[in-house]
Amino acid sequence: MLANIRPLFQEAAAIREPCTLATLFDRSPLEHATAGQIVFFEGDRALHLFAIREGNLRVCRQLHDGRRVITGFLTKGDIVGVSFKNRYLYSAEALDDVHFQRQTKVAFDQQLLARPDLRPILLSQLCDEVAAAQDQMVLLSCKSAEERLCSFLLAQLHKSTSLGFARDVISLPMTRLDIADYLGLTIETVSRTVTKLAGQGILSTGRRHEIRVLKKSALVLRAGEGDADVDNELNDTLRCCRH
Amino acid sequence: MLANIRPLFQEAAAIREPCTLATLFDRSPLEHATAGQIVFFEGDRALHLFAIREGNLRVCRQLHDGRRVITGFLTKGDIVGVSFKNRYLYSAEALDDVHFQRQTKVAFDQQLLARPDLRPILLSQLCDEVAAAQDQMVLLSCKSAEERLCSFLLAQLHKSTSLGFARDVISLPMTRLDIADYLGLTIETVSRTVTKLAGQGILSTGRRHEIRVLKKSALVLRAGEGDADVDNELNDTLRCCRH
DNA sequence: CGAAGGCTTGATATGACTCAAGGAAAGTGG
DNA sequence: CCACTTTCCTTGAGTCATATCAAGCCTTCG
Numbered sequence: 001m002l003a004n005i006r007p008l009f010q011e012a013a014a015i016r017e018p019c020t021l022a023t024l025f026d027r028s029p030l031e032h033a034t035a036g037q038i039v040f041f042e043g044d045r046a047l048h049l050f051a052i053r054e055g056n057l058r059v060c061r062q063l064h065d066g067r068r069v070i071t072g073f074l075t076k077g078d079i080v081g082v083s084f085k086n087r088y089l090y091s092a093e094a095l096d097d098v099h100f101q102r103q104t105k106v107a108f109d110q111q112l113l114a115r116p117d118l119r120p121i122l123l124s125q126l127c128d129e130v131a132a133a134q135d136q137m138v139l140l141s142c143k144s145a146e147e148r149l150c151s152f153l154l155a156q157l158h159k160s161t162s163l164g165f166a167r168d169v170i171s172l173p174m175t176r177l178d179i180a181d182y183l184g185l186t187i188e189t190v191s192r193t194v195t196k197l198a199g200q201g202i203l204s205t206g207r208r209h210e211i212r213v214l215k216k217s218a219l220v221l222r223a224g225e226g227d228a229d230v231d232n233e234l235n236d237t238l239r240c241c242r243h
Numbered sequence: 244m245l246a247n248i249r250p251l252f253q254e255a256a257a258i259r260e261p262c263t264l265a266t267l268f269d270r271s272p273l274e275h276a277t278a279g280q281i282v283f284f285e286g287d288r289a290l291h292l293f294a295i296r297e298g299n300l301r302v303c304r305q306l307h308d309g310r311r312v313i314t315g316f317l318t319k320g321d322i323v324g325v326s327f328k329n330r331y332l333y334s335a336e337a338l339d340d341v342h343f344q345r346q347t348k349v350a351f352d353q354q355l356l357a358r359p360d361l362r363p364i365l366l367s368q369l370c371d372e373v374a375a376a377q378d379q380m381v382l383l384s385c386k387s388a389e390e391r392l393c394s395f396l397l398a399q400l401h402k403s404t405s406l407g408f409a410r411d412v413i414s415l416p417m418t419r420l421d422i423a424d425y426l427g428l429t430i431e432t433v434s435r436t437v438t439k440l441a442g443q444g445i446l447s448t449g450r451r452h453e454i455r456v457l458k459k460s461a462l463v464l465r466a467g468e469g470d471a472d473v474d475n476e477l478n479d480t481l482r483c484c485r486h
Numbered sequence: 487c488g489a490a491g492g493c494t495t496g497a498t499a500t501g502a503c504t505c506a507a508g509g510a511a512a513g514t515g516g
Numbered sequence: 517c518c519a520c521t522t523t524c525c526t527t528g529a530g531t532c533a534t535a536t537c538a539a540g541c542c543t544t545c546g
Binding site: 418419420430431434435437438451 | 491492493494495
């Protein structure tokens, strides 16, 4: 129905992001959410997928009695809502000013049919999600508060640098409570642990949403995994599987 | 190379499991592992996928210092090793006598190309895996020992009945230590909690690898989720997405 | 029958939680 | 620009759930 403008967009997409699922959202209008706004609720009918263009989201699940778990944080470039259930299993809430595009599942699927080159990317992204979830299970199952925090800060440091922050700056768009709910700790424990690491000269805590790393090696050591993982698990993605 | 016998197997497959990924393994020879044997190690080159035909496996990850996490249990019908990394991120170990078939990733992918009808099944299975991992994150993040155990027992009860056990019998092919490592508890806590629930007339503990449920409703209550989930989240899988 | 592995039970320790209060930022309205 | 309010964060004191340590029992199997 929009066939006449399609080629234009495809061309533009081909230039900007030749190999991302996000390209499939290029024709959708840009929407906006401010801090605290909820993009979709756990339990809502899952009709859309969302591509984040700017800003940060938290992905939450609630236990009936109010306990909350944050299962992940999302940024620019990420896609939310991929699922085969017909209701969302989690809520997505804006941490700050978020710009995103949406698309119906049906349209997404149709576009995907037209772009078989994107299929392995979807699969690989799902696999990454499984891998991340398993890492988090390890963290929650058997790491101490300090190990959890250090693991989190390292992951966040990695994200921050790849988003263009200075190499020793961790951007923390979320609050301490969000961090606590992500790490399975209380806000007090998070705060105390940060303070302790700062006291040991490993971190320096300037403004609220930023932490500077002074001794990355110490952080790695305390994360408790021989965190070389991150470097070793070369993302040979897409090498062997082409569906 | 085995082209001559293919039709035979395909026919058999069509009768037995017309719509499962496991069909793709039908031409592979049946292999066998006994309790404790390891099918593949975390860190090994990930060359194969495995379809379980009989028996049970545990899926483990180790922290460098020996702490162990079990991220899941697998049975008859399940497939292990789907991933886009070129090394396994976890080990798979036999809990009892296991019969399985293997297949190279490459062959699996090729067969999948020939069977586009199986693609959405793969996707849906990955989505289920993500969902299960998130449930586990909720469990590990904020449930008490009792809630964890009750959730686990209910899930296991569900599995057991769908495998043909009596409606009130939970089959537990794993040891208490496995359960502990799965739930992020110690073996002592698992044992104490089972004993307590038995003392309250909710369970009855006969032989080692079997628990009988006397009051399922009490179990649901103590699992701490209004566990209606299992029934509500209708698996409308495959309705809207057909890649 | 003896050994080994798996499970239970008890006593004690401890890491993280809870409760409580105060301080620092950020936003609001005059 | 400054008081005011609110939200977020930090710090301290005390408690509790679960871990740890230790011992004994029950099964299974050779």
